[in-house]
Amino acid sequence: MLSFLGVRPIAFAAGLAFALMALIGGFSTIGAMVSEPEKPTAEHEFHLAPREADFSFNGVTGTFDERQMQRGFQVFKEVCSACHSLKLVAFRDLQGIGYSEAEVKAIASQWAIETPAPNPETGELATRKNLPSDRFPAPFANEIAARAANNNAVPPDLSLMAKARHHGPEYIYSLLTGYRNQVGFKNKDGQELLREFPEAKTPAGLHFNPYFPTLNLAMTPPLTSNGQVQYTDGTAPTVDNMARDVAAFLTWTAEPKLQVRHQAGWAAAIFLLIFCGLAWGAYQNVWRGVKH
Amino acid sequence: MSFPWAKHYEPKHPLMKWVDDRLPLPRFVYNAVGAGYPVPRNLNYFWNFGVLAGASLMIQIVTGIVLAMHYSTDANTAFLSVEGIMRDVNAGWFLRYAHANGASMFLAVVYIHIGRGLYYGSYKPPREMVWLLGVVIFLLIMATAFMGYVLPWGQMSFWGAQVITGFFSALPLVGESIRVWLLGGYAPDAAALNRFFSLHYLMPFVIAGVIILHIWALHIPGSNNPTGVEVKDEQDTVPFHPYYTAKDGFGLGVFLLIFAGFIFFQPNLLGHPDNYIPANPLSTPAHIVPEWYFLPFYAILKSFTIDFIMPAKLWGVLAMFGSILLLFFLPWLDTSPVRSANYRPVYRWFLVALLVDVLVLGYVGGAEPRAGVILLGQLASAYYFLHFLVILPIVSAMERPRPLPNSITEAVLHKEGGTSPAQTAMHGGALAPAE
Ligand code: HEM
Numbered sequence: 001m002l003s004f005l006g007v008r009p010i011a012f013a014a015g016l017a018f019a020l021m022a023l024i025g026g027f028s029t030i031g032a033m034v035s036e037p038e039k040p041t042a043e044h045e046f047h048l049a050p051r052e053a054d055f056s057f058n059g060v061t062g063t064f065d066e067r068q069m070q071r072g073f074q075v076f077k078e079v080c081s082a083c084h085s086l087k088l089v090a091f092r093d094l095q096g097i098g099y100s101e102a103e104v105k106a107i108a109s110q111w112a113i114e115t116p117a118p119n120p121e122t123g124e125l126a127t128r129k130n131l132p133s134d135r136f137p138a139p140f141a142n143e144i145a146a147r148a149a150n151n152n153a154v155p156p157d158l159s160l161m162a163k164a165r166h167h168g169p170e171y172i173y174s175l176l177t178g179y180r181n182q183v184g185f186k187n188k189d190g191q192e193l194l195r196e197f198p199e200a201k202t203p204a205g206l207h208f209n210p211y212f213p214t215l216n217l218a219m220t221p222p223l224t225s226n227g228q229v230q231y232t233d234g235t236a237p238t239v240d241n242m243a244r245d246v247a248a249f250l251t252w253t254a255e256p257k258l259q260v261r262h263q264a265g266w267a268a269a270i271f272l273l274i275f276c277g278l279a280w281g282a283y284q285n286v287w288r289g290v291k292h
Numbered sequence: 293m294s295f296p297w298a299k300h301y302e303p304k305h306p307l308m309k310w311v312d313d314r315l316p317l318p319r320f321v322y323n324a325v326g327a328g329y330p331v332p333r334n335l336n337y338f339w340n341f342g343v344l345a346g347a348s349l350m351i352q353i354v355t356g357i358v359l360a361m362h363y364s365t366d367a368n369t370a371f372l373s374v375e376g377i378m379r380d381v382n383a384g385w386f387l388r389y390a391h392a393n394g395a396s397m398f399l400a401v402v403y404i405h406i407g408r409g410l411y412y413g414s415y416k417p418p419r420e421m422v423w424l425l426g427v428v429i430f431l432l433i434m435a436t437a438f439m440g441y442v443l444p445w446g447q448m449s450f451w452g453a454q455v456i457t458g459f460f461s462a463l464p465l466v467g468e469s470i471r472v473w474l475l476g477g478y479a480p481d482a483a484a485l486n487r488f489f490s491l492h493y494l495m496p497f498v499i500a501g502v503i504i505l506h507i508w509a510l511h512i513p514g515s516n517n518p519t520g521v522e523v524k525d526e527q528d529t530v531p532f533h534p535y536y537t538a539k540d541g542f543g544l545g546v547f548l549l550i551f552a553g554f555i556f557f558q559p560n561l562l563g564h565p566d567n568y569i570p571a572n573p574l575s576t577p578a579h580i581v582p583e584w585y586f587l588p589f590y591a592i593l594k595s596f597t598i599d600f601i602m603p604a605k606l607w608g609v610l611a612m613f614g615s616i617l618l619l620f621f622l623p624w625l626d627t628s629p630v631r632s633a634n635y636r637p638v639y640r641w642f643l644v645a646l647l648v649d650v651l652v653l654g655y656v657g658g659a660e661p662r663a664g665v666i667l668l669g670q671l672a673s674a675y676y677f678l679h680f681l682v683i684l685p686i687v688s689a690m691e692r693p694r695p696l697p698n699s700i701t702e703a704v705l706h707k708e709g710g711t712s713p714a715q716t717a718m719h720g721g722a723l724a725p726a727e
Contacts, residue, residue: 011625015680019681166565262556292335
């Protein structure tokens with residue numbers, strides 16, 4: 001019908017040209033595969049997927065473990081906050097993990113880094129003690145300062161880190177416990193990294209960590225010895241526990257509404273199941289005796 | 293329009309009569325989705341998806357309008373405002389996850405809806421216009437979803453916008469100027485974000501308008517059905533309300549249940565973690581991928597690697613748009629008089645092959661571009677075009693269809709078995725308007 005407009009032949013010609021070009025491209029790809037097979041890379045052969053970690057917030061009934069959150073916060077405060085900001089979180093948000101208003105006030109005013117603010121009398125640039133309504137202040141004044149202190153790398157903001165990586169909580173936990181000696185490091189096939197890829201040797205100023213996509217990162221291992229942070233709730237402050245706790249804490253900073261979301265989800269599911277049941281009943285009732 | 297035995301609107305309440313006499317809107321609704329629209333009695337659940345697409349659009353509009361009240365259209369604050377919605381706005385996390393996953397649900401429903409049309413031949417005469425308007429809606433939805441994804445201004449938002457608007461620079465001579473004009477700058481920035489938001493707010497209402505035309509065009513011949521045999525008389529149909537409102541109501545419940553599963557328990561499963569990193573023009577993500585619903589088309593785009601007459605990139609862009617525009621020609625490419633693939637023993641298997649092909653393209657679109665993957669994409673892209681332009685016309689001409697039932701009612705009774713024609717007549721009678 002449209003063919004008399006000449007539209008159909010054009011469609012055929014264009015479509016067949018596309019098919020042909022894709023096929024020719026395919027032949028050249030085969031040619032390239034034969035003439036220069038892809039070489040394996042160190043990242044491809046030696047990168048490790050995050051380790052499994054059984055967090056309390058996993059699964060459809062998951063909740064935050066308040067004591068673990070507080071331990072994780074302590075690790076963040078005493079270790080990570082020296083380099084990393086937490087821009088999206090305010091001190092008063094800590095009430096969400098069980099701190100009282102007075103405790104939050106104390107945490108804010110005693111925080112090592114103050115909030116930049118003009119001097120109320122002179123207007124000169126200065127800092128003041130943090131208020132509960134302030135966001136966690138950044139440890140470096142700007143990107144240049146951050147780079148200067150960290151071998152030209154910027155420590156990223158951690159607020160959303162647990163959602164900004166695949167399997168975020170497990171990834172953070174694995175990264176923090178994943179620093180290895182590069183010499184003698186083997187993958188699960190028993191290949192030795194430096195023997196297979198001598199050029200992959202970690203450059204000066206970087207640190208080898210097979211959980212990091214490029215295998216080397218600028219962060220010095222932050223958690224190095226058991227007892228680095230003094231836990232007060234009786235949990236053993238092993239590197240493994242500290243890493244796990246701070247990963248859990250960062251999941252809360254990234255998704256503070258997780259627990260509410262799970263609870264609302266159950267209410268919604270029950271409501272919708274009842275709705276489906278009633279709708280099914282209505283459907284059966286209306287169609288009774290009508291073959292379809 | 294529609295069938296002579298369609299029920300007529302009789303306002304019961306004096307107020308409705310008053311309104312109907314002055315503005316026949318109640319009549320319009322009654323004839324469109326009420327008891328005044330006779331529908332084949334044998335529709336299966338695939339016919340639920342049009343209503344679900346409509347529901348998805350409503351959900352997007354409602355959640356979107358509330359999000360827009362809290363969203364900041366400024367490249368410096370857009371990302372933060374979305375996080376503000378997630379943290380500080382009452383139930384803001386729900387609105388945002390509903391809107392983000394709503395887009396995925398919408399596209400999933402629309403794909404099934406289109407697949408239904410392909411399988412049951414709903415694009416064939418006399419429903420070509422319904423199909424054409426459907427393809428227009430599909431294009432508009434894709435544009436809307438793309439611009440929406442840019443709004444949170446994360447890394448994938450920014451780099452997605454960079455890649456997609458980069459298509460235009462493939463055009464010879466004027467390409468780069470067009471790109472700069474569309475973006476309002478050399479790279480996506482404040483100007484681009486503002487216009488994307490403006491258009492993202494507008495498009496859903498344009499979509500709503502085209503949906504009205506789509507349904508208008510549908511109501512002239514009436515709905516197709518799984519046999520593809522046209523309605524012959526009254527016993528082939530039931531009134532839309534209450535029969536299909538009840539059935540679609542159940543389908544809607546199941547849809548909402550799945551939707552809720554995503555919102556409350558896996559809200560980020562379909563998203564990309566990189567979009568939780570603020571947009572950074574200086575740092576290119578290792579692997580730029582669009583949302584899942586664009587992956588097959590993205591794979592076609594990437595499959596053109598040879599410069600021949602035109603640069604490879606232009607081939608890719610044209611082929612990608614061509615792969616969708618091709619759907620406009622479908623009613624004239626498929627010359628078989630039989631609609632439903634249930635009665636097309638050969639074509640049916642080629643449709644299954646096409647489905648596999650599109651899934652392969654989807655995989656390729658999201659995978660790391662290693663040589664083997666690229667090759668797979670090239671073969672799958674070629675097959676996609678060959679399906680519509682070579683296989684379909686040949687199969688249409690050669691295939692011997694299975695015998696069709698004489699009527700919908702006959703097919704229904706045959707399937708159910710055992711019912712005597714007398715009983716059918718009775719049901720037919722029972723369904724007749726009671727006036
Ligand atoms: C055809 C219907 C629509 C589709 C397919 C759609 C799709 C999308 C998508 C994919 C996003 C990004 C989600 C994310 O990752 O955050 C988005 C964001 C957004 N949309 Fe829509 N949308 C639609 C309708 C609307 C309407 C009607 C409005 C407002 C009137 C709206 C307002 C917004 C706003 C403010 C955002 C940014 C906030 C956010 O990122 O969550 N949308 N949309």
